[in-house]
Amino acid sequence: MRNKGRTFNNIRPQHKQNIEDEQLAANRLIKLIKAIDSDVNIIDVIDSVETSIEWFQKNKHPDLIFLDIQLSDGMSFSIFKKVDVNSPIIFTTAFDEFALKAFELNSVDYLLKPINEEKLKISIEKYKKIKQGFAKNEMNFDAQKLFQALQKNKVEYKTRFLVNKGSSLIIVNISEIAYFFTEDKLVFIITHDNKKYSINATLDKLEKELNPQIFYRANRQYLISVKSINEIHNYFNYKLKLELNPPAKTDDIIISKSKVSDFKNWVSTQ
Structure with a gap:
């Protein structure tokens, strides 16, 4: 009481x-x-x-x-x-x-x-x-x-993004997003059904705006959802190598040795 x-x-x-x-x-x-x-x-x-x-x-x-x-x-x-x-x-x-x-x-x-x-x-x-x-x-x-x-x-995390699709604007909900990645100074969304959209943001900014229970900064190029992880492999020097679904453009998505413990904890608590 x-x-x-x-x-x-x-x-x-x-x-x-x-x-x-x-x-x-x-x-x-x-x-x-x-x-x-x-x-x-x-x-x-x-x-x-x-x-x-x-x-x-x-x-x-x-x-x-x-x-x-x-x-x-x-x-x-x-x-x-x-x-x-x-x-x-x-x-x-x-x-x-x-x-x-x-x-x-x-x-x-x-x-x-x-x-x-x-x-x-x-x-x-x-x-x-x-x-x-x-x-x-x-x-x-x-x-x-x-x-x-x-x-x-209370921290308010982003729940959706407004993105360009041709001459239109569409809403992409967080639940639809497999991962974000950066290429040639641009940032892209990849959805679970393998659609690709560009957004005006940096991965650093997105990392602060997204719920850390859902998204993890794997490395400088990728910010991933736990649902996008297809397989996790042990890699040399105590690192980890990820296979994503949909497949990532970069073959090697590596979790550094210093982040392995944190990454495993994040995955296991989902």
């Missing part, structure tokens, strides 16, 4: 509710949370929309909720149509297309499964810092103010 005037890192345990439809994933998430903060008190694990609604109607709401978007009997967003949930939420899911919808609610963060411990730690720290900021000046923690603060500081 939520106690007035308490911050997340108080010596008394916090209360969290973890709504998760896969028991193994739920157990792993609990283990990770406990490893990050042993004072945390997990008060319940619920696997359905119906049971979640009943729980919120009968119980005091927790300090923080970990909420899987897809539960056993439907989408968790439907919970909010039946009950007013004031607690901050960290959403979890295996699918990134729900991110925008998640952030319309009291979302502290959005984690893709399988959940990476370091990213989970960052999300919890984000919640703690924001809550502590309010606790210094107010006795009562206001979840709505937390939500407003998050909305002001």
